[in-house]
Amino acid sequence: MPSKSRSTQPSRTRIAAGPSSEAGQSLAEQAYQQLEEMIVTLELAPGSVLSEASLSALMGIGRTPIREALKRLEIQRLVASVPRRGLLVREMNVAEHFALLEVMRPLDRLLATKAARWATDEQRAALREAAKGMLGAAKKGDKHSYLLCDQACDQIVTAAAHNPFAVDALSPLYSHCRRIWCSYSRPADLLLSAEKHARLMEAVASGDEEAAGRASDALLDFLEAFTRSVVGVI
Numbered sequence: 001m002p003s004k005s006r007s008t009q010p011s012r013t014r015i016a017a018g019p020s021s022e023a024g025q026s027l028a029e030q031a032y033q034q035l036e037e038m039i040v041t042l043e044l045a046p047g048s049v050l051s052e053a054s055l056s057a058l059m060g061i062g063r064t065p066i067r068e069a070l071k072r073l074e075i076q077r078l079v080a081s082v083p084r085r086g087l088l089v090r091e092m093n094v095a096e097h098f099a100l101l102e103v104m105r106p107l108d109r110l111l112a113t114k115a116a117r118w119a120t121d122e123q124r125a126a127l128r129e130a131a132k133g134m135l136g137a138a139k140k141g142d143k144h145s146y147l148l149c150d151q152a153c154d155q156i157v158t159a160a161a162h163n164p165f166a167v168d169a170l171s172p173l174y175s176h177c178r179r180i181w182c183s184y185s186r187p188a189d190l191l192l193s194a195e196k197h198a199r200l201m202e203a204v205a206s207g208d209e210e211a212a213g214r215a216s217d218a219l220l221d222f223l224e225a226f227t228r229s230v231v232g233v234i
Helices: 027-040 052-059 063-075 097-118 121-140 143-161 164-184 187-205 209-231
Strands: 079-082 086-089
Touching: 027 052, 027 063, 027 164, 052 063, 063 079, 097 143, 097 164, 097 187, 097 209, 121 143, 121 187, 143 164, 143 187, 164 209, 187 209
Parallel strands: none
Antiparallel strands: 079 086
């Protein structure tokens, strides 16, 4: 599937995991954020050949930061080095996605319960607002806004949980999940997912650690069922 071209620089509105603001970021971090977004949203489609020179011209960032960002994306298994072809955007292997969800389950549960315990009043209010936005976007079938709200929820929970090691492990997994979601989700999936997320965010915002753990498990159950349905149609 060829990559899409565009005449302007990548949007500063992030969908991929990570901070939404570029203030204070290094050029390598900016390049990573932009490239991750393009891969997650399929603007750089699976199988696309990645040229440092062309990406540098497109994004307005030097080749050295681009190279650093591509190395990071390769470590995270979003980019692959292929002999005689160079760097390519990795194809999506939906069957392998089950292994990813297996890793996500305990880490997501850990962050949810810790966030329920440690979140500030401001974070709890922000979670409720993001969950409300996610439900609204899902009802309208607005996948872009839905993913932005999903990202906001992830950022609030990970900040509230105060476990940088779990966050580092989960960040690339969230990117893979969002890429699968961008490719295969249907309007009905969007609403069901938003409802599962909203229950989780409400449990965290309410400070109920046990309910947050159960809601996290329920969300992962849904994602596994979604993945099984995808495997059945490809």
